[in-house]
Amino acid sequence: MSDIGSIMAARNAIIQGNAALRAAVQRSPVDAQRGAQFATALVNAQNAPSTLRATSTGGTPPPETAGPVPGFASTLSSLLARVNTGLDAEDTAAEAYERGETTDIASVMLTQQQASIQFEATLQVRNKLLTAYKDIMNMSI
Template identity: 50%
Template sequence: MSDISVANVMGMRSAILERNAALRNVAPSLPRATAGVGSVAGVGSVSFASTLDSAVEKVNATLEAEDVATEAYERGETNDIATVALMQARTSVSFEATLQVRNKLLSAYKDIMSMPV
């Protein structure tokens, strides 16, 4: 099955909240000129790109596991339709969430690029 569960999501949520709290504590102590994104991003050892890459890899693993389960059901190797349906629903939700993140990133990029200098 997939490694996406409520416990994993809650763990990721708490990690994000801890990282936000750490950034809030660091940002006020920085001088005004260096309090930009580049200086604050160096606080953690995990970059945005690596976080996004790992999330996409998890979604891809979920898609592959769902494909394997669906093909096994179609070949008659398993008769557990509930598990296959659950995996398909989980895959659909994770893929749609990935698309929404992509759309938000593209929208933010377009907004930044259209700002006057």
């Protein structure tokens, strides 16, 4: 029981740290303006036709039978939704075990470990994206 409490405390600390980072970024007006410019560029790139993107980079246009290509934002959103579903399943499994509805501790621990790994991987991807964003913003034109 204390292990679950410590895991949940660590998870809450990570979430609070993430919120603190977001608040720090939002406090800086220059970073907020750059973030808005980046978001606008991302939306414009996502809304551009896929043939325009392929031909402007010198590549060949994708075949028309391929269907719509999901954009970066939609891919990221679906991955975050999957991680959130895993965290919800972990919470549900832990609560069911605490109430005595299930006695299979192995499946509960497996679910918790899967959710933890998904969350940590997502956190690492977020860190890499932030680093890449900062590097791009610091490039001189």
